[in-house]
Amino acid sequence: MTTLGTASADPGEFDTGRLTVGETRDGTAVGLPVAVVNGERDGKTLYVQAASDGDELNGVGVVRRFVPQLDPADLAGEVRVVGITNYHAFQVAEHRNPIDDTKMNRAYPGNPNGSSSERIAHATFSAAEDADLILDLHQGSTSRMINEVRVRCGRHHRMHSECLELAKVFGTGHVLDQKGPDGQLARAGPDDGIPTIDPELGGCVGWDEESIRYGVDGVFNVLRYYGFLDGDVETESQTRAKEFDRYGSPVGGLVSFEADLGEEVSAGDTLFEVTDVFGTLKATVTADSDGIFWRSRRLPQVATGEYVCSVGTNVDSF
Structure with missing residues (x-):
């Protein structure tokens, strides 16, 4: 039992x-x-x-x-x-x-x-x-x-x-x-x-x-x-990230993302922009390294230094 x-x-x-x-x-x-x-x-x-x-x-x-x-x-x-x-x-x-x-x-x-x-x-x-x-x-x-x-x-x-x-x-x-x-x-x-x-x-x-x-x-x-149930499983290649780069906002305002979840990004690519409430551009944030756009905040409003997104880096497949 x-x-x-x-x-x-x-x-x-x-x-x-x-x-x-x-x-x-x-x-x-x-x-x-x-x-x-x-x-x-x-x-x-x-x-x-x-x-x-x-x-x-x-x-x-x-x-x-x-x-x-x-x-x-x-x-x-x-x-x-x-x-x-x-x-x-x-x-x-x-x-x-x-x-x-x-x-x-x-x-x-x-x-x-x-x-x-x-x-x-x-x-x-x-x-x-x-x-x-x-x-x-x-x-x-x-x-x-x-x-x-x-x-x-x-x-x-x-x-x-x-x-x-x-x-x-x-x-x-x-x-x-x-x-x-x-x-x-x-x-x-x-x-x-x-x-x-x-x-x-x-x-x-x-x-x-x-x-x-x-x-x-x-x-x-x-x-x-692992043999709990009958049936075969064909494993597929996985994309692996070994590190995370986290990005905060350098200014306060409203975020617009230029990358989509799961998208490959290269160093220098724009990840997001921040504008004021009237649409005036205040900041553009770019990727420091090549990687995968992994995670982002849900709400558009940010304060200075607040978390905005993460990029998975040191990427390979296994």
Whole structure:
């Protein structure tokens, strides 16, 4: 029998339940929605979680699409799912956990006696630490971003090749292969010997159907490639960026982009212009290096020094 919180499933069964991670301010228990799909045949274990940032909802959209399609009778091994990880932030549609003002994906592997975020990280990592593979579903917050997968363990990590293979199998077409900050699940997993990736499924307010489709396809690519489900997966070449150039605005005003998401840019190409409210040009910002136009802010208004966009650099294919 496989158990995750109150969800328990024998081989050939599926169950949902709650994983208790603390209490609210009135003493009500906080339980994350969880699911277990236990295949009739022995096999690997896949752990999937979504919404560790409370306003990143595309991963939740992926969960609600792929879980109903899993039939334990067709599955080898088991799939464990935490559908909403950052409970408190999700309730108020915010990025960070409002209880401790913490970004959940900086709290792994967690602490059972720590802050709210550290306790949630500990509970979810405990559910993942004996898995064979981990998918931590994200998106580029509410900004605009291409669909990509992040490998965050660092290129010299002992698990790097396994994580990179998992990213290629997931198959969004773009990969950011750059060591991430301390406390990310995509770093804690490889440190524990588990190939882990961080699919960043676009960026939007609410749900983006195209990005959700990328995510669902990616999960099923993983399930088939690693033998959970029957079927072949032909991996395709991915465009990989190893670094990011971030651009802020040198002035305040209104931004007009000259590059589109996913477009190749060359050093010296115009990325964006800033005008005043009457259309008078105040600044033109160009690319410092060749790369891929990766991410941009959603709103046009900016203050001096405010973030505007990112270009993925040091690009190759694998």
